[in-house]
Amino acid sequence: MNTADLGLPVAVPSTALFTDQYELTMLQAALRSGTADRRSVFEVFTRRLPEGRRYGVVAGTGRVLDAVENFRFDETILGFLRERGILDEPTLQWLADFRFRGDIRGYPEGEVYFPGSPIMRVEGTFAEAVLLETVILSILNHDSAVAAAASRMSVAAGERPLMEMGARRTHELAAVAASRAAYVGGFHTTSDLAAGFRYNIPTVGTSAHAFTLLHDTERDAFTAQVDTLGSGTTLLVDTFDVTEAVRAAVEVAGPGLGAVRIDSGDLLLIAHRVRQQLDELGAEKTKIVVTSDLDEYAIASLAAAPVDAYGVGTQLVTGSGHPTCSMVYKLVARADSNEPGAPLRSVAKKSMGAKTSTGGRKWAARRLDEDGVAAAEVVGTGPVPAELADQQLQIPLVSAGVVVAREPLDAARDRHIAARAGLPLSATQLSRGEAVLPTEYV
Amino acid sequence: MNTADLGLPVAVPSTALFTDQYELTMLQAALRSGTADRRSVFEVFTRRLPEGRRYGVVAGTGRVLDAVENFRFDETILGFLRERGILDEPTLQWLADFRFRGDIRGYPEGEVYFPGSPIMRVEGTFAEAVLLETVILSILNHDSAVAAAASRMSVAAGERPLMEMGARRTHELAAVAASRAAYVGGFHTTSDLAAGFRYNIPTVGTSAHAFTLLHDTERDAFTAQVDTLGSGTTLLVDTFDVTEAVRAAVEVAGPGLGAVRIDSGDLLLIAHRVRQQLDELGAEKTKIVVTSDLDEYAIASLAAAPVDAYGVGTQLVTGSGHPTCSMVYKLVARADSNEPGAPLRSVAKKSMGAKTSTGGRKWAARRLDEDGVAAAEVVGTGPVPAELADQQLQIPLVSAGVVVAREPLDAARDRHIAARAGLPLSATQLSRGEAVLPTEYV
Structure with missing residues (x-):
């Protein structure tokens, strides 16, 4: 492990404790109920931009990759969890071997985003994907707020x-x-x-x-x-x-x-x-x-x-x-049963009035007008329409647990400047306004 | 060194790079001009509370003590500074031996504060005291904002x-x-x-x-x-x-x-x-x-x-x-000359219109009314009046480089609850208002 990989000029043995306790107790309950291995898809998105803002900026992606790679439960951490009585022994045993082996796709760092943009998509077993929620949101919510x-x-x-x-x-x-x-x-x-x-x-x-x-x-x-x-x-x-x-x-x-x-x-x-x-x-x-x-x-x-x-x-x-973004990490699809290879089904919270979301594993593309200027953020759950195939926004970030998208920081900076330049001119007005692109669901 | 002492569940070799570059270049210039060893007094204070707030809460003091203790320049850090050409060799040599040997007094953690309260006072040579500015402000500005x-x-x-x-x-x-x-x-x-x-x-x-x-x-x-x-x-x-x-x-x-x-x-x-x-x-x-x-x-x-x-x-x-406080770290007194033992003189920025401050090494006391309720934050530069001797707010935190005020976190929490209870009743109104105590300079 490169000890400097976490944005710290220090040795960082693990990012696993940058985690809300409920991620671990949900893991324990899922291990007991037999649902822990259900294939699951979580997505990071925001329901709205900060008031008056016309676009958001994805930042922290590179730090997320480092955090995922270093999300391990060593003896010190397991000892703490054991001593506090937070988890049972089977769960602690499971964590001792843990490393993320799933897939992550997402908007590359520096890209702009809009309400509903599926900025990051984490796919794996429920167990491995739920654990990453807190640290992924910490990084993206903080870094994207500053970048915007x-x-x-x-x-x-x-x-x-x-x-x-x-x-x-x-x-x-x-x-x-x-x-x-x-x-x-x-x-x-x-x-x-x-x-x-x-x-x-x-x-x-x-x-x-x-x-x-x-x-x-x-x-x-x-x-x-x-x-x-x-x-x-x-x-x-x-x-x-x-x-x-x-x-x-x-x-x-x-x-x-x-x-x-x-x-x-x-x-x-x-x-x-x-x-x-x-x-x-x-x-x-x-x-x-x-x-x-x-x-x-x-x-x-x-x-x-x-x-x-x-x-x-x-x-x-x-x-x-706006010191934080309001990015959330939501389960949007999961295996229909505990059978290996069970097909995915869309899921979403549906309670009265508030905080509902759209189920289904999503792709995203930026539709351009005839002058090549961005016209809409298109988000869909089915096959990608042929005319949008070249404008897709998500790229592979982690494949089967291996980070595949490291890049120099200048690449993200250059990408941001290019992405911003591709937006309608009103994007860069400082006055309060609406998101400069509509989000269309197909 | 206790590697967990910095609020991180990780090994932290040093806090010395949590520092703005100019602290080090000022050090270099002072070493060259012969002023680096002038005894100096820096104070942390805020000119105002966040709009509408009635009191502030000192938090992060314990983390500051950890940060000061671990503010060392190891070979890796010196190598970085050398490679970047930021400092000359005499300055790098000086840093290699650095540890803070001065004195810090301040409001204990959990105490409340008001505009002008001398929350922390750092005294030592200019060289050793100027270096701590950035990390002390980072910690106090962040932690106090959350605590408030x-x-x-x-x-x-x-x-x-x-x-x-x-x-x-x-x-x-x-x-x-x-x-x-x-x-x-x-x-x-x-x-x-x-x-x-x-x-x-x-x-x-x-x-x-x-x-x-x-x-x-x-x-x-x-x-x-x-x-x-x-x-x-x-x-x-x-x-x-x-x-x-x-x-x-x-x-x-x-x-x-x-x-x-x-x-x-x-x-x-x-x-x-x-x-x-x-x-x-x-x-x-x-x-x-x-x-x-x-x-x-x-x-x-x-x-x-x-x-x-x-x-x-x-x-x-x-x-x-209010995600940050507006605490600043200002030189308020320094030795009158380069002679060892030269007396201190008050200093202060005095430019037109903005950001001036009050020179002089300050004490602070909270004057109580006849019912024992806080009536004023009294800040002075001369001797402490006898009637305020028991209400002094600053305590020794570091003496000759040694941390002398470690305490369990519960002590700070209890202190805060007691300090808040000692304020006039209007302190705890949630509505917007003025600082609940006036700051009096004597």
Whole structure:
């Protein structure tokens, strides 16, 4: 096992405890009732997009593959379950040998999705497929929420680079996954060293107000920074007076100063003033980096400002108002009986009023209009119509327990940018709206 | 090192990479400029509570202590930093020997806080204290956000038990920390096995709709579950028709059935109907558990309903609308010069308009009125007034690099419940309001 495969810069013996207790007690009950081996199909989908959002972004798929591969019950874990009296001995014995041997298909990472899109389909015995519910949803719900926010920010930023700087605003390991998801959604760099270590995302840094305050003068701080990091560094200019700081920055670093960072105040106004001042000082190539509680709207509002790069923290790692997706993992089909080879039958919750779902093992395809622009998300349970055969969205991810779809993170990022570009133009409006594609069931 | 000390059921060699790159480049610049050893005081505080909230809850302190203890740069980490060209050799050499040798004081875990409360104070050389910024903020911002939501839910639930069931809605390791924070905030149990393993929080589980759908009839599913888990189990009754399900549940399990769970629909209405039906069936002691996108308002709205326990997921782990706090880590004082033993001077960012802070090393105390109810959060930089000496809020957490304040999680939970009870009555109103205590600076 590659111990770094879980998005952690650490050794991870197992992901098996990232699991709700009921998955294991359902397993025990199914083992006893004889239904545990019924072939079952679970699907991950969402009933709705976050309010006002026009598309979702699949992220975390690669992390799901790692989690599935490392979902094993070692002696420590079995000992815990035994000691707590959560499971009986036959179930513990069954878990000791467990590894997932089924199949997973799904939307590749970076792809966009809509309400009802069958983002992931897990097929195997009930026993092996039910166990994966919690960890799969944890990863997809978190990572896709961050990627969706990142995608909107990347639309707002246009060609300007986006730096992910949110580690301090979220759980320290969620931060690493958030950096990864932000990269998939279109970000360029991260401040999070663990994300650089694990995912090879380019890392960046400037400096903090504390560094200026540590020194006797702002000029001393700038000198210290330039002396060791070179004039290409980014100096933070809003600890005291911005105009004085910019003057000192260019005097210390020379007109080759890399960038200045503005982290507070009216960014639009200050960016214009600082640009003018830099130009007057001959530092025409010195860039302006802004940070300060930015979200996609603040980024868009700075489109006409002389800003060269954005650093985004809080709103990115918290999904810009939507910190989780509402993806669920539902049994949609299962073997008709306990007989080996029994045919599948569709199943679905059907109670009054709420949370019903559509049974049946589903494929999905994106229908294009005559200009090649996406026109509908088509989801079906029967054979795939010939005209949609080339637009199918699901790919094999795991076959008979073996991961078959590993890819570099850049592939997911490129796929996302292409998928987004294939949507109708209104997809990238920041204003609140409906899903930009209708979902059609056939 | 106890490898489980980081909230992970895994071996964690180091927390040192949960760090923004600029902490390390500031270190390098300070080492070069000779300011790295200046004695420095950093404080964690928040400028405001989330909109409408009346108090905050300190959570994650215990995790911070673990993180500080394990903040070491091993060969793998140093190799990464070297290979990326992020740091020069003298800085890498310095890091190789690093461990935090300073002092940390702070509000004990579970305590409440207000705008300006100096929740944590880190004192040491600039070099050692600046490095901890990112990981300390990650932990406190995440865990305190969840604990604050949990506290409000626990007020709303009164004496009824609260189950944390949000693992699937957040990053798989954030989920473990969220279970812990929820427990501090007043929750009773968790569905997350990793949280049970790591923090010894009692774990619980029911069953999912998939389990019912796996079987040929709902009655088969109930029989399977009761056969292996006993009649004290909780049966999920809203897969098809609730009334039929309740009838079948009592027939299968007998009147000693532990509980039924309702996960969809109009919970108030359905709970009343189900209670009446259970009573008519002689199952007067069978409990009713509700789950379904609950938040503190939904819980409060069910106060008059015959509900015995609540399971809460999404809104808990996402902080009920506020997934992060806005805690910051600011340099407030530092040695006046590079001379050993130089006196401290207060420092603070002072730029126009935004994000200024108050310099000086601060103490905090909660002033009580004549009835012993909290009246003000008093924050000061000079000597502590005699009448407040017994109400001081900060305690020693780390002394000369040694953790001195480990405690069982129940201690933090008990402290929170006591601290909340000591606030004015309006603290526990769920409606939007202002901080229930004013912060006074002396």
